[in-house]
Amino acid sequence: MERQHIPDLRDHQPAGHPGDHLSALDGRDRLPAPDGRDRTATVEPRPYPAVLGLRMYLPTAPPHESPARLAIPAELSAGLGYDAVGTSPEHGERIMDCLPRVGCVFADDERWWWIVPSGSHIGVTWPSSISYAVGARLADPSWTRALLRSRSARPRLIHRPEGDSPYTPPIPLYFLTCRLAGSTPSWSLGAGI
Structure with missing residues (x-):
């Protein structure tokens, strides 16, 4: 078998474009300065080499964004901190009709969010159809993070309590x-103590 010559990509420059290529082997990119002089800028090394002078830009991860927090009205006292319990809109309407006292409730197209005191998830097992957001920070599911949420799709306050407490009683x-989901309530005594 005859041995073939493999060109050294470090020395390859496309015709007519001297210095205008990315050398993945040395991590340097030649950039023309505004005044026309050549200058060399160090760039982040890429895991894939430039092939035949083509620039390879790899997608970068989006900056870390903390999930949006539901904001209760400033005049309500949330001295216990607050979390949010998410239900379907259908269950939300039934809950609103059944509970004698309801705190702040937010809603979007998919969930109704009930404000409860912080730690209302400790020692209990909420039904699988329920979402529990610690700190009332709502994160989109991982498969939808790339999609832009419109302003109207964000939860909006749909119920404001008559008193000065933003909480719906969690018990x-x-x-x-549990009743609406058809599940048996489950809790452990002394959990979190």
């Missing part, structure tokens, strides 16, 4: 969500 809410 009645828990039992009612």
Whole structure:
């Protein structure tokens, strides 16, 4: 078998474009300065070499964004901190009709979010159809993060309590969500203590 010559890509420059290529082997990119002089800028090394002078730009990860937090009205006192319990809109309407006292409720197209005191998830097993957001920080599912959410798709306040507390009592809410989901309430005594 005859041995073939493999060109050294470090020395390859496309015709008519001297210095205008990315050398993945040395991590340097030749950039023309505004005044026409050549200058060399160091760039982040790429895991794939430039082939035949083609620039290879790899997608970068989006900057870390913390999930959006539901904002309760400033005049309501949330001294216990707050979390959010998410239900389907259908269950949300039934819960609103059944509970004697309801705190702040937010809604979007997919969920109704009930504001409860922080830690209302400790020691209980919420039904699988329920979403629980610690700190009321709502994160989109991982497969939808790339999609832009319109302003109207974000949760909006649909119920404001009459008093100065933003909370829906978590124990009645828990039992009612279990009943609507057809699951048996489950809790452990002394959990989190």
